[in-house]
Amino acid sequence: xxxxxxxxxxxxxxxxxxxxxxxxxxxxxxxxxxxxxxxxxxxxxxxxxxxxxxxxxxxxxxxxxxxxxxxxxxxxxxxxxxxxxxxxxxxxxxxxxxxxxxxx
Amino acid sequence: xxxxxxxxxxxxxxxxxxxxxxxxxxxxxxxxxxxxxxxxxxxxxxxxxxxxxxxxxxxxxxxxxxxxxxxxxxxxxxxxxxxxxxxxxxxxxxxxxxxxxxxxxxxxxxxxxxxxxx
Numbered sequence: 209x210x211x212x213x214x215x216x217x218x219x220x221x222x223x224x225x226x227x228x229x230x231x232x233x234x235x236x237x238x239x240x241x242x243x244x245x246x247x248x249x250x251x252x253x254x255x256x257x258x259x260x261x262x263x264x265x266x267x268x269x270x271x272x273x274x275x276x277x278x279x280x281x282x283x284x285x286x287x288x289x290x291x292x293x294x295x296x297x298x299x300x301x302x303x304x305x306x307x308x309x310x311x312x
Numbered sequence: 313x314x315x316x317x318x319x320x321x322x323x324x325x326x327x328x329x330x331x332x333x334x335x336x337x338x339x340x341x342x343x344x345x346x347x348x349x350x351x352x353x354x355x356x357x358x359x360x361x362x363x364x365x366x367x368x369x370x371x372x373x374x375x376x377x378x379x380x381x382x383x384x385x386x387x388x389x390x391x392x393x394x395x396x397x398x399x400x401x402x403x404x405x406x407x408x409x410x411x412x413x414x415x416x417x418x419x420x421x422x423x424x425x426x427x428x429x430x
Binding site for chain 1 (some may be wrong): 347349356357358360362371373407416417418419420421422423425
C-alpha cells in the first residue's frame with residue numbers, strides 16, 4: 209500500500225515542489241512516478257525511484273529508498289500543473305492517491 | 313512508437329457484461345506482460361489485472377477477482393478484459409498498460425476506454 213502526500217498543493221511558476229510517497233513495506237526502490245493531465249493517460253517521469261525517463265526535463269528528480277520516496281520539481285513550469293502518482297512495482301502494483309498541483 | 317488502442321467501453325447495467333479490447337502495435341507484443349488499470353471519474357488509479365507475456369499466468373485485484381477475466385491473443389496483438397456481473401463501482405476509464413521487457417510494471421498506457429455501469 210502506498211500513502212502519497214499531499215493530496216493537493218498550490219504553487220506558482222518557479223516554485224520548488226516536493227511530493228512524498230510512503231510504502232507499507234520496503235519496496236527496494238521499485239517505484240515509478242507518473243504525471244497525468246486531465247483527459248489524458250499517465251506517463252512515466254521517473255522509474256527505479258531516481259532514474260529520469262528519456263525526454264523528461266531535468267527539473268524533475270526522484271529520490272528515496274526503503275519505504276520513503278520523493279518527487280521534486282526544482283522550478284515549476286506552466287506545463288507542470290497536473291496530477292502526479294507514485295506506484296510501486298515490487299509486488300502486485302499499487303498506486304498512491306495522487307497529488308494535484310494547482311496554480312496558486 | 314508504442315500504440316495501445318482500447319475499445320469496447322460503454323454503458324452497461326448492473327449485473328451486465330462488457331468485453332474490452334486493446335490492440336497493440338510498435339513493439340513485440342508477445343514479449344511483454346500486459347495489465348489493465350482503471351480510474352473512476354475524478355479519482356485515482358487502481359490496478360485491475362495482469363497477464364503474462366505467454367498468456368499463461370494471470371492475476372486480479374480483490375475487487376474484480378471472480379468477475380473479470382483477462383486474456384490475450386498474441387497472433388492478433390490484442391489484449392482482452394471480459395467483465396461480468398458489473399457493479400456501479402466498476403464505472404471507470406479502463407487503461408491497457410504495457411510492462412517493460414523484463415516484466416517490471418512500469419507502464420506505457422493506452423488512451424483508455426470509459427465504462428459506465430448504471
